[in-house]
Amino acid sequence: MVLASLLVSVGLLSCGKRPSQVSPSPDAFVGGPGTSPGRGEVSEDESTPAPPAPEGVDLALARAIDRKLCRKRGCCVSAIEEAGRDRKGRSLAVATIDAGYGGEASCLVPPPVEPAAFGNGTLDREVYPSRGSEGPPGGKATGAHAREDSHESDGESSQSADESDDSGTEGEPPDDCHPYDYYLVVHAKGKILDRQLLSTACNNGYGAAGVGEDEITVDAEARTFTHTQSGGSSWRWTSQLTVGLDPMRVVSTGRSTFWTLDEDGSSKSQDWNHDTFEGRESWSVPACPDKRKQPDAASGQGDAEGDGPDDGAGATSFEAAIVPRVELPPEFLQGGWRSIALGPCGALVDGDQHGYTVHGGKGSAGDASMRVVMSKDGVLFVEIADDDWTHGGKTWVTEDHLELWLAAPGSAGAEPDCEGAPTGGGSSQWGIRISDGKVFSAFGAPAPLVGVEVVRSGRLARARIPIAGWSNVDDGSTSLAVVYSDSDDGLHQKRLIATSQVKRGQASSLGGVLDLAPAEARCGVKGKRLQIERPPYKGSRDEAVASP
Numbered sequence: 001m002v003l004a005s006l007l008v009s010v011g012l013l014s015c016g017k018r019p020s021q022v023s024p025s026p027d028a029f030v031g032g033p034g035t036s037p038g039r040g041e042v043s044e045d046e047s048t049p050a051p052p053a054p055e056g057v058d059l060a061l062a063r064a065i066d067r068k069l070c071r072k073r074g075c076c077v078s079a080i081e082e083a084g085r086d087r088k089g090r091s092l093a094v095a096t097i098d099a100g101y102g103g104e105a106s107c108l109v110p111p112p113v114e115p116a117a118f119g120n121g122t123l124d125r126e127v128y129p130s131r132g133s134e135g136p137p138g139g140k141a142t143g144a145h146a147r148e149d150s151h152e153s154d155g156e157s158s159q160s161a162d163e164s165d166d167s168g169t170e171g172e173p174p175d176d177c178h179p180y181d182y183y184l185v186v187h188a189k190g191k192i193l194d195r196q197l198l199s200t201a202c203n204n205g206y207g208a209a210g211v212g213e214d215e216i217t218v219d220a221e222a223r224t225f226t227h228t229q230s231g232g233s234s235w236r237w238t239s240q241l242t243v244g245l246d247p248m249r250v251v252s253t254g255r256s257t258f259w260t261l262d263e264d265g266s267s268k269s270q271d272w273n274h275d276t277f278e279g280r281e282s283w284s285v286p287a288c289p290d291k292r293k294q295p296d297a298a299s300g301q302g303d304a305e306g307d308g309p310d311d312g313a314g315a316t317s318f319e320a321a322i323v324p325r326v327e328l329p330p331e332f333l334q335g336g337w338r339s340i341a342l343g344p345c346g347a348l349v350d351g352d353q354h355g356y357t358v359h360g361g362k363g364s365a366g367d368a369s370m371r372v373v374m375s376k377d378g379v380l381f382v383e384i385a386d387d388d389w390t391h392g393g394k395t396w397v398t399e400d401h402l403e404l405w406l407a408a409p410g411s412a413g414a415e416p417d418c419e420g421a422p423t424g425g426g427s428s429q430w431g432i433r434i435s436d437g438k439v440f441s442a443f444g445a446p447a448p449l450v451g452v453e454v455v456r457s458g459r460l461a462r463a464r465i466p467i468a469g470w471s472n473v474d475d476g477s478t479s480l481a482v483v484y485s486d487s488d489d490g491l492h493q494k495r496l497i498a499t500s501q502v503k504r505g506q507a508s509s510l511g512g513v514l515d516l517a518p519a520e521a522r523c524g525v526k527g528k529r530l531q532i533e534r535p536p537y538k539g540s541r542d543e544a545v546a547s548p
Contacts, residue, residue: 062108065095065185068192075099075181076107081218083184083225086246090188094198094218094225094245097181177204182216182225184245196541198243199227199548206231224251229548234260239548244275248537250520250546251275262286262315272322272514274521277344277532279322284315285508320500320511321347321355323480325374325473327522332530333375337464338455342383345523345530346371349484351497358483358502360495368486372499373523373530374478374513378468380404384434384461384484391435393490400487402432402463403442403496404449406470407479407507426507427479428470434461443505446470479510 062077070076079096086092098106179202186194206212212231219226223245230238240254252273259266266286272279324347332340349355349370351363370384382402393399407427429443437454441447451466471478481502486495500511516522519538523530539545 057108059109060190061093061185061187064187064190064192065093065183066109068185068195069095069097069183073099077109078106078180080108081216082220083218083245084220084223086186086223090186090193092220092223092245093185093187094216095183095185096216097183098178099181100178177202180214182227184225184248194541196248197544198225199241199544199546201227201229207236208233209236211236227548232257236260241546241548243545247534248545249274249534253546253548267317270322270512274516274534275532277324277326277347277521279324279347279514280319281322281512282317282319284317286315318501318509318511319356320481321349322511323347323372323374323380323482323499323513325376325478325513325515327516327518328373328375328381328530329523329525331525332523333379336525337381338462339457339528340525341460341529342371342373342381343529344532346373346381346383347499349482349497349499351495356498356501358496358498359485359493363486363495363497368484368495368497370482370484370497372482374473378466378471378473380463380465380467380482382463382465382482384463385459386434386461386486387459388488389434389456389461390487390490393487396431396433396438396440397485398487398491398493400434401485402434402465403481403483403485404430404432404465404467405443405481405483405502405510406467407510427505427510429505432463432465437463473513478513479507480513481510 057080062080065077065080075097077095078098081094081096083092083094100106179200181200182198184196184198185192201214203212203214206229209232213229215228217226217228218224224242225245226240226242228238228240230236235257236259237255237257240252242251242253243249244251252271252275254269254271256269257267266284268281268283270279270281324345326345328345329336347355349372350365351357351368352365354369357363365385366387368384368386370382372380372382374380384402386400390398390400405427427444428446430446430449431440431442432438432449432452432454433440434454434456437452439449439452449465449467449470451464453464455462467473467478467480471480481498481500483496483498483502485493486497488494501509503509519535522533522535524533525531537545
């Protein structure tokens, strides 16, 4: 696997200034010591000497990309990373486009020198993908970004790819950052056959602390592009986006945050893969009783010498497997769930490599496992595999059963300063017996769940559990844990495997649900099994696929 990365940090892209690292040397350009002439800033008889080509750079490809994307737009190609070949055998590359107006020292191919333009160029302004939609006063912007532009097929069009002029014209540079665009370029035999804007960056520090960074990684073997961005102030954050280049799609997303004044007590992270429906989240819960004692310790009222505030002291961390909420096919919802396997559409829990064991020793998928998915209308579907079913125990607790924990809206978290923190409880528990589907109200004595069904066939059992009446499934605030209790003798709970590291009655220990838009991913039926479906990408080629 070959990885190539480019790091663009706030140290390189200082707010409101062209970075010194990309400024030319005094003798690099005609026009005087220390100057960096832009287009239209020198006379016709002056010339720009070409710098030596960077080692390993295909200058012919750089020129072709420059003609395709930057003609009359004041931008240039500053880096090219090979990204493998697509399914048709065509070459893929990711081009970094420096849209910073005048940063010619970073250009692989120096912009051509043009005579000074007549007038101030107001009527010739063109938008950039990373600069919004500003266009000529009183009218629409013209050029490639002003029209709905669909992908060209195999480079076939009324004009050849090299002959067509998709470039725009100069605009005004932003005042607070240096913009970059990252394009996928499909090329063959020296011609640009297609392009797609992947992501953009304009690093103005990304927050009051001025610690912003952009890191770009291209994996030619996996044919992926990854953009990692970080910044913040008191709250620091990092976001990551991975785009698959063939077919075009968002592969995965991730985000993490922490509060600088209490990193141990306020950290959160979430990672999700659209291709595999695998995701994990982690978070910390501040020790609020200890924190409320800190003001006394800080004022010298501590019990022992040296006592003082200890940010994060006693904080508890939790993890959870993310449960997808996804569009499920009608045939599955209308009774097919009784015989159709969840397959990769359900979050996997086996107490070993997937999910969590919250009671008993480490398990294995051969002993017991389950998958969990939620429909758009708030119905949980759970599939359990067990090598030995039990029934006839003294209570439902010692028989094979599911446990469902749900948090009341707003009770699952706390601010890092513990304002509005839950004082305990905040979650309800139900038991669902596998042998007959009977529902039992447990911790918190909640009202019975209605509409629960369980069917069993061989080593598999499937359950349908409506929860829309108990949780705000539409606003993304659902907090839950699904637990399977495995008992091989009908007398004891041998092992409990769960979607999160659930604690009895503690709402802040419950995991979350990720709502997936049908345009991103959905599930279809193939044979007797659900399969992940990724609809074709339909965005404009000069519209970023996504942002980190």
